[in-house]
Amino acid sequence: MIRQIPPEHVKLGMFICGFGGSWFDHPFWRTRFVIASHDDLEKVHAADVPYVIIDESRGAKHEGAASDAAPAAARPPAIPAPAPRHCRRVPVPPPDRSGALAQSIARQRRRQVQQMVGQARQTMRGLFDDARMGRAVRVADTHQLVDDIAQAVANSPRTVLDIVRLKSKDEYTFAHSVAVCTLMINVATFLGLSEAETRDYGQAGLLHDLGKIGIPQDVLNKPDMLTREEFAVVRDHPEHGFRLLQASGDVCATALDVCRHHHERQDGNGYPLGLAAHQISRAAALGAICDCYDALTSDRIYKQAWSPPQALAAMWSWEGHFDRDLLFTFMQSIGVFPPGMVVRLRSNRLALVQPGRRQDTGPHVTAFFCTREREALPPQDMLLDDTNPLDSIVGHACPHEWGVPQWQQLRLRLWRGAVDALPA
Ligand SMILES: [Fe+2]
Ligand SMILES: [Fe+2]
Numbered sequence: 001m002i003r004q005i006p007p008e009h010v011k012l013g014m015f016i017c018g019f020g021g022s023w024f025d026h027p028f029w030r031t032r033f034v035i036a037s038h039d040d041l042e043k044v045h046a047a048d049v050p051y052v053i054i055d056e057s058r059g060a061k062h063e064g065a066a067s068d069a070a071p072a073a074a075r076p077p078a079i080p081a082p083a084p085r086h087c088r089r090v091p092v093p094p095p096d097r098s099g100a101l102a103q104s105i106a107r108q109r110r111r112q113v114q115q116m117v118g119q120a121r122q123t124m125r126g127l128f129d130d131a132r133m134g135r136a137v138r139v140a141d142t143h144q145l146v147d148d149i150a151q152a153v154a155n156s157p158r159t160v161l162d163i164v165r166l167k168s169k170d171e172y173t174f175a176h177s178v179a180v181c182t183l184m185i186n187v188a189t190f191l192g193l194s195e196a197e198t199r200d201y202g203q204a205g206l207l208h209d210l211g212k213i214g215i216p217q218d219v220l221n222k223p224d225m226l227t228r229e230e231f232a233v234v235r236d237h238p239e240h241g242f243r244l245l246q247a248s249g250d251v252c253a254t255a256l257d258v259c260r261h262h263h264e265r266q267d268g269n270g271y272p273l274g275l276a277a278h279q280i281s282r283a284a285a286l287g288a289i290c291d292c293y294d295a296l297t298s299d300r301i302y303k304q305a306w307s308p309p310q311a312l313a314a315m316w317s318w319e320g321h322f323d324r325d326l327l328f329t330f331m332q333s334i335g336v337f338p339p340g341m342v343v344r345l346r347s348n349r350l351a352l353v354q355p356g357r358r359q360d361t362g363p364h365v366t367a368f369f370c371t372r373e374r375e376a377l378p379p380q381d382m383l384l385d386d387t388n389p390l391d392s393i394v395g396h397a398c399p400h401e402w403g404v405p406q407w408q409q410l411r412l413r414l415w416r417g418a419v420d421a422l423p424a
Helices: 038-046 084-088 099-132 141-155 157-165 169-191 195-207 210-214 228-235 237-248 253-261 282-296 308-317 324-334 407-415
Strands: 002-005 015-019 052-055 342-345 349-353 364-370 375-383 393-396
Touching: 099 141, 099 157, 099 169, 099 210, 141 157, 141 169, 141 195, 157 169, 169 195, 169 282, 169 324, 195 253, 195 282, 210 237, 228 237, 237 253, 253 282, 282 308, 282 324, 308 324, 324 393, 342 364, 349 407, 364 407
Parallel strands: none
Antiparallel strands: 002 052, 015 052, 342 349, 342 393, 349 364, 364 375
């Protein structure tokens, strides 16, 4: 049974599934977890929230007064503020989330995400170290981590995706694992996969490169061409990781699949098995995309990071590497598209993606063709962000297939940003 109880009634072993009031008033990033330590218990007791929601089917029951035992649904929506504990509460300004308060909340959220990502990288460092020392890989350590990242993605995907992209060169392997996990969770959420499948995608992202512990650092960071022997070691890392995870005995099938197959290619020229497109699962194909995107957008010892649009433009141009529909789905999930791509809009128009500007909060496109009437339209420049909820990118398109007249000339004119100068 789900119950709302005062924070001071929370006991060890209870399963928390929500907090009353604002997330700003309690120190937990997660909102679904068991109170397993005195430390967490003290934090809940000290939290400045009007009530806590517990799930008695997943943890200890509440032994409180009868008035507390009513199901949550039967309770009035607003619970009066508890008395003395809240006397220390600073008067809260009206719920105006604009201006200074909104900025303060955004900063606080960013700090929380940075802290969580830092902890996740530490956990992954420990896991890689264990594997390197020949100790059993404790896959169970990743479960909470995946839940934390999934929660962060659900709350503020843009902030999380921004933060996981920033990584120093010396922590690359661990930071890359956390970043690929985040991208996998993000795309799984976009696809509407179940909670369990999304968690499996996240675990797959975290563990996909475990086999890299078998590659010497100087080979991993080598800026020049690899020798035949070095390349053979690199090509073995998916199989090596697969064997390590299999031996751990506690890993989901998706993580095994993605670990072994994230370097396979749609044209059969990937490794280690050279699978054909139809033999590569959706999870592994998405793993390959998330993996490559994060590698391209990261600083390495031997190269500077590419911008997200640059990385996606390159990936889109590589024939035979990736499943193009899934690559497009990935772009939709992160809200970034390569400049020059022609897309189909929800408003039954074709549009050209323009280079982004620093201040843009979504893709900048120029609509130029009506797909319903199959006729050219006066070009219209627009930003597809939250301020434009009626339109969005729903697919990629080939102008020739739609019969766009004189496409090459039109493309040049649209691309040069001369939209205002075009005749209506
Ligand atoms: Fe890899
Ligand atoms: Fe990777």
